[in-house]
Amino acid sequence: MAEKRRIELMACAGTGCVAGGAFQIIEELEKEINARGLDEEISVVPTGCNGFCGQGPLMVVIPDNIFYGWLTLDDIPHLVEEHFLKGRPVEKLMFTPPEEKEPLPLLSEIPFFRKQLLIVLRNKGIIDPEKIDDYIARDGYVAIEKVLTSMSPENVIEEILKSGLRGRGGAGFPTGRKWKIASQQEKTPKYLIANCDEGDPGAYMDRSLLESDPHSVIEGMCIAAYAISSPEGFIYIRTEYPLALKRMETAISQAREYGLLGHDILGSGFDFDIEIRGGSGAFVCGEETSLIHSIEGDIPEPRQRPPFPAQSGLWGCPTVINNVETLANVPVIIARGADWYSGIGTETSKGTKIFSLVGKIHNTGLIEVPMGITLREIVYEIGGGIPDGKQFKAVQTGGPSGGCIPSSLIDSPIDFESLQQAGSMMGSGGMIVVDEDTCVVDVSKFFIQFTNDESCGKCVSCRDGSDAILEVLNRISDGEGRDGDVEFLEELAETVKDASMCGLGQTLPNPVLSTLRYFRDEYDAHINEKRCPALHCRNLIQYYIDPDKCVGCLKCLKYCPTEAITGELKFVHIIDQDKCSKCGQCLVECPSKVSAVIKVTGSDIDNLEQLTEIVACSERKTMNIGTA
Amino acid sequence: MPKLTIEELRKKRESTKKGIYLREGNFRGKVTVHMGTCGIASGAREIMSTFLDEFNSRDITDIMLTSSGCAGLCSEEPMVTVEMKGYAPIKYGKLNPEKTKRIFNEHIIEGNVIEEIVLGIGSERAG
Numbered sequence: 001m002a003e004k005r006r007i008e009l010m011a012c013a014g015t016g017c018v019a020g021g022a023f024q025i026i027e028e029l030e031k032e033i034n035a036r037g038l039d040e041e042i043s044v045v046p047t048g049c050n051g052f053c054g055q056g057p058l059m060v061v062i063p064d065n066i067f068y069g070w071l072t073l074d075d076i077p078h079l080v081e082e083h084f085l086k087g088r089p090v091e092k093l094m095f096t097p098p099e100e101k102e103p104l105p106l107l108s109e110i111p112f113f114r115k116q117l118l119i120v121l122r123n124k125g126i127i128d129p130e131k132i133d134d135y136i137a138r139d140g141y142v143a144i145e146k147v148l149t150s151m152s153p154e155n156v157i158e159e160i161l162k163s164g165l166r167g168r169g170g171a172g173f174p175t176g177r178k179w180k181i182a183s184q185q186e187k188t189p190k191y192l193i194a195n196c197d198e199g200d201p202g203a204y205m206d207r208s209l210l211e212s213d214p215h216s217v218i219e220g221m222c223i224a225a226y227a228i229s230s231p232e233g234f235i236y237i238r239t240e241y242p243l244a245l246k247r248m249e250t251a252i253s254q255a256r257e258y259g260l261l262g263h264d265i266l267g268s269g270f271d272f273d274i275e276i277r278g279g280s281g282a283f284v285c286g287e288e289t290s291l292i293h294s295i296e297g298d299i300p301e302p303r304q305r306p307p308f309p310a311q312s313g314l315w316g317c318p319t320v321i322n323n324v325e326t327l328a329n330v331p332v333i334i335a336r337g338a339d340w341y342s343g344i345g346t347e348t349s350k351g352t353k354i355f356s357l358v359g360k361i362h363n364t365g366l367i368e369v370p371m372g373i374t375l376r377e378i379v380y381e382i383g384g385g386i387p388d389g390k391q392f393k394a395v396q397t398g399g400p401s402g403g404c405i406p407s408s409l410i411d412s413p414i415d416f417e418s419l420q421q422a423g424s425m426m427g428s429g430g431m432i433v434v435d436e437d438t439c440v441v442d443v444s445k446f447f448i449q450f451t452n453d454e455s456c457g458k459c460v461s462c463r464d465g466s467d468a469i470l471e472v473l474n475r476i477s478d479g480e481g482r483d484g485d486v487e488f489l490e491e492l493a494e495t496v497k498d499a500s501m502c503g504l505g506q507t508l509p510n511p512v513l514s515t516l517r518y519f520r521d522e523y524d525a526h527i528n529e530k531r532c533p534a535l536h537c538r539n540l541i542q543y544y545i546d547p548d549k550c551v552g553c554l555k556c557l558k559y560c561p562t563e564a565i566t567g568e569l570k571f572v573h574i575i576d577q578d579k580c581s582k583c584g585q586c587l588v589e590c591p592s593k594v595s596a597v598i599k600v601t602g603s604d605i606d607n608l609e610q611l612t613e614i615v616a617c618s619e620r621k622t623m624n625i626g627t628a
Numbered sequence: 629m630p631k632l633t634i635e636e637l638r639k640k641r642e643s644t645k646k647g648i649y650l651r652e653g654n655f656r657g658k659v660t661v662h663m664g665t666c667g668i669a670s671g672a673r674e675i676m677s678t679f680l681d682e683f684n685s686r687d688i689t690d691i692m693l694t695s696s697g698c699a700g701l702c703s704e705e706p707m708v709t710v711e712m713k714g715y716a717p718i719k720y721g722k723l724n725p726e727k728t729k730r731i732f733n734e735h736i737i738e739g740n741v742i743e744e745i746v747l748g749i750g751s752e753r754a755g
Contacts, residue, residue, distance in 0.1 A: 007650075062650045063650045086663050086668070087662070087696035122694025135643065136640055136644050137645045137648045139649065148634070434685075
């Protein structure tokens with residue numbers, strides 16, 4: 001047995017923190033600990049994603065449970081000396097909630113963590129994902145043990161059906177029903193595929209799951225394979241996720257070594273093994289039939305369903321495809337029972353959901369919350385609200401297939417049905433918060449540009465339809481919107497939905513339709529008044545220096561990349577609109593106590609243009625700040 | 629590593645649990661060695677090491693061993709505070725390895741406060 005330690009430093013080594021230098025920080029921690037002869041008492045444990053990515057690189061000190069964030073290499077010697085040697089926790093590295101002065105030392109006190117309910121991510125930050133023993137110690141592989149010793153495949157399917165578990169990849173199909181359909185097929189062999197081809201912009205739930213707890217996915221796959229009598233499974237991971245791939249490879253080989261994968265698992269007579277397949281980043285591969293084609297070595301294009309993969313999938317054999325998050329729920333359901341699981345969540349959506357909370361929000365990160373939680377709790381309690389005193393506008397959920405949930409629906413509980421009713425969808429769990437400075441036309445443009453790039457091109461409606469939608473959106477945001485554009489967009493969107501074969505095309509108009517539903521007035525303002533209410537669309541805005549406020553400090557002038565600003569020290573500066581590229585640098589440079597640079601749109605532009613002309617024509621001398 | 633049977637997997641689970649007990653946080657008591665500059669200067673490191681050895685030898689997984697800064701009574705260093713759930717914290721001062729072993733065996737394991745060497749009972753109030 002390992003020597004007893006008095007302190008363990010659970011250092012986040014998820015992709016976010018690694019990008020921030022986590023590996024170097026771990027190295028430095030070990031160096032400083034060794035230098036003080038504390039290496040027998042204190043160990044550093046690299047973990048998967050802790051979730052509070054906005055605070056990375058971060059770590060949690062066990063057993064004190066103290067949370068340290070935004071670590072730099074320079075902090076480490078002091079931290080080791082003060083806290084780990086002398087027992088004095090370092091306040092300046094603790095988390096301080098926005099707009100407060102006192103730090104919250106304990107992880108359990110931080111609101112970001114307090115409101116979460118961990119089922120899938122039960123081991124995040126607690127285990128070293130590269131050690132199977134850590135997973136086993138946390139009651140890992142208890143469920144497969146139970147399944148192999150006391151349950152028939154039918155029992156397993158029954159239990160999953162009873163739990164109410166639904167697919168976490170987006171569509172929310174009941175997992176037990178999918179397994180049942182596959183198990184009833186006569187053709188053999190049957191295949192199991194775990195889908196980790198996560199591609200939504202701003203979403204990283206699946207990646208973090210594999211990085212923090214790969215064995216929970218492996219155990220879930222073993223149970224699913226037992227339920228449908230499959231001897232072979234694939235896990236499809238995009239190669240843009242090198243850390244997830246590496247940890248999954250390690251986990252699979254460890255599981256094989258222990259006899260938890262392979263021939264005669266745990267001496268039960270059940271055979272099952274897993275092979276990793278790397279995807280190359282085509283978004284459409286997340287669609288199940290495309291993914292199957294990709295594994296078969298064909299061009300990853302979708303095909304018509306039915307037959308569904310559960311009837312005829314990989315190499316024409318019955319195939320269950322589940323998202324990795326769905327599979328990671330399975331061991332817990334088996335171990336703790338369907339009744340326990342179905343007690344969590346809403347009437348139609350059971351359990352929890354992982355979301356990646358990003359965008360205009362204080363606390364960005366990965367969260368797991370019970371179904372039925374309200375958007376308000378997520379945005380204001382977990383997320384800590386909107387930075388810089390800005391107004392919350394909407395949350396974009398479900399990625400390119402989803403839509404915007406406006407602030408008016410902030411108190412509605414989140415589940416599969418409520419999101420669909422609101423014109424969005426659960427999707428895989430991306431949650432992008434937007435504030436008053438975000439233009440909804442621009443949001444739509446972004447997602448349509450994405451799906452337009454990623455459309456495989458098989459269906460005309462998706463390929464050319466997304467082109468046409470994008471063209472109209474570009475026109476609107478360029479200030480060239482025409483009467484009837486909104487109606488045309490609506491018609492186009494419905495057509496693309498109806499005429500496309502796979503989920504990508506069928507859902508790609510959602511960002512447009514949902515923003516039209518809730519923010520029609522903004523589209524109208526762009527088209528009719530040539531006004532962008534969020535002051536975002538470049539062709540519809542102008543930067544302007546308020547002559548009453550400008551102190552003539554030359555700052556904006558110096559940093560203007562197109563030399564569009566004229567003026568002298570202590571003379572009012574003026575922007576030449578013909579030269580201005582609208583980069584906004586002048587607004588950034590103008591000192592906050594001066595705040596002379598403003599953005600205007602619509603009819604305000606005309607008013608200010610006249611004013612500017614007056615200023616420009618007037619005798620410069622009279623505008624000398626010193627004498628005015 | 630040979631392939632496991634179900635029985636071996638269960639055994640492994642029990643033994644691996646000991647490796648992560650710190651992270652589970654199910655403690656019935658806490659032992660704090662005061663390790664301010666005064667504590668370290670008067671030998672707190674040795675006290676900490678002695679506790680670690682004792683914890684190790686008896687496979688203790690339900691008591692947290694931690695350190696803190698100076699307790700304010702520097703003349704009594706090295707000092708330790710033993711807090712068992714449901715009891716007032718007890719401070720012992722002027723420790724040496726022998727006293728430390730006694731505290732471990734008599735107080736922490738058997739639950740008997742060693743009255744003749746107790747420095748104080750209870751904690752100061754927070755102002």
